[in-house]
Amino acid sequence: MTSSRRSFLRSLGVGTAAGVAAHWSLGEVPAANAAEPATAKGSDGFIHLDSNENAYGPSARVAQAIRSALGKVNRYPFRKYDEVTAQIARFHRVKPENVLFACGSTEILRVAACAFAGSGRQLIQAVPTYEAIAGYAKAVGSEVVSVPLNRSFAHDLEDMRARTNASAGLVYICNPNNPTSSLTPREEIEDFVKRSPATTRVLIDEAYHQYVVRTGTYASFIDKPLNDDRVIVTRTFSKVYGLAGLRLGYAVAAPTAIEEMRKFLTADSLNAIIAEVVGVALDDVAGVAESVKRNSDQRQEFLNSSNIRSLKPIDPHANFVMVDVQHPVEQVIEHFRQHNILIGRRFPILDTYMRVSLGTPAEMVAFWKAWDLLPWSHKMIHRM
Numbered sequence: 001m002t003s004s005r006r007s008f009l010r011s012l013g014v015g016t017a018a019g020v021a022a023h024w025s026l027g028e029v030p031a032a033n034a035a036e037p038a039t040a041k042g043s044d045g046f047i048h049l050d051s052n053e054n055a056y057g058p059s060a061r062v063a064q065a066i067r068s069a070l071g072k073v074n075r076y077p078f079r080k081y082d083e084v085t086a087q088i089a090r091f092h093r094v095k096p097e098n099v100l101f102a103c104g105s106t107e108i109l110r111v112a113a114c115a116f117a118g119s120g121r122q123l124i125q126a127v128p129t130y131e132a133i134a135g136y137a138k139a140v141g142s143e144v145v146s147v148p149l150n151r152s153f154a155h156d157l158e159d160m161r162a163r164t165n166a167s168a169g170l171v172y173i174c175n176p177n178n179p180t181s182s183l184t185p186r187e188e189i190e191d192f193v194k195r196s197p198a199t200t201r202v203l204i205d206e207a208y209h210q211y212v213v214r215t216g217t218y219a220s221f222i223d224k225p226l227n228d229d230r231v232i233v234t235r236t237f238s239k240v241y242g243l244a245g246l247r248l249g250y251a252v253a254a255p256t257a258i259e260e261m262r263k264f265l266t267a268d269s270l271n272a273i274i275a276e277v278v279g280v281a282l283d284d285v286a287g288v289a290e291s292v293k294r295n296s297d298q299r300q301e302f303l304n305s306s307n308i309r310s311l312k313p314i315d316p317h318a319n320f321v322m323v324d325v326q327h328p329v330e331q332v333i334e335h336f337r338q339h340n341i342l343i344g345r346r347f348p349i350l351d352t353y354m355r356v357s358l359g360t361p362a363e364m365v366a367f368w369k370a371w372d373l374l375p376w377s378h379k380m381i382h383r384m
């Protein structure tokens, strides 16, 4: 960070976090016709570091495409279905029959649970992990088997394999994992898939894929496929693209799996704005690179600030960080709430860990100011 930027940030107090707002604005579009631009403080007065959103919103190019799409919102986007599927397929160099898009990747998780879990078929997952699929699996009568992460906060695939028999309809692997921001090594997942029963589907959730710094231990299962019909990979436009509010996610999988999931999809859930914007977002290589760079700078800043305070976060690979605060996390969540900052919820079984989504620099200044007001935060420095 440049020194001028640092002194600018220093001049900002908790109450002025909104000063560094997202870089997109509505331009000439009358505010009554469209959503307000993202600001550091939400309209509810809170700084949102709780939902792993992209604090900056979409790139300038995508924001322009959103503005241009406003003229289409009175029409159903029926005619765009094939085009959106084709755009995603082209981006990943797969066939359209390998792609299913939905109202956020949350809807993909729901239809996967409906198609492959259910009564008499288990869902195998880690704990803690992103909880949505477990809720849907239970709702369709599935038993959910939750296997604690291992000591490196990776999926314990040995133990998960031991629990995976022919009645396991679906295995959920979140990589990077939410809430721990940790990675599970690629070769362990490959080995797990190869040794899974023929009837078990393995869903790999890559919601945070773009934020991972590529190393030998990580490669996307879309970019480097296993060519195994049991694998389903999910992605979303909610994170690196900054489009959580426009609700689009998708699965890449074998056509048979796609068709089984499609049966449970909400009809006509595509919205007219994202239908116009998706091609621009996928094309916007520079916008994604900027978003990734900003996140990795913020992530490094967070690690530096943690280090000064002798905090030891789990090595983060996404746009959020998980830190052991050695106190019941509910107290910490409440403390931040009283300072108008929302951080992540409690994630059993890591009851003393707080999950913090990375915000703008000003938001993070506000976060650390509030942290330093915790009555025991200074004592921790000496204890750790």
Ligand SMILES: Cc1ncc(COP(=O)(O)O)c(C=O)c1O
Pocket: 051, 052, 103, 104, 105, 106, 107, 130, 174, 177, 178, 205, 207, 235, 236, 237, 238, 244, 247, 248, 249
């Ligand atoms: C791991 C993971 N998967 C899926 C989702 C759902 O994303 P969306 O429905 O916005 O695509 C989230 C949201 O935070 C997530 O953390």
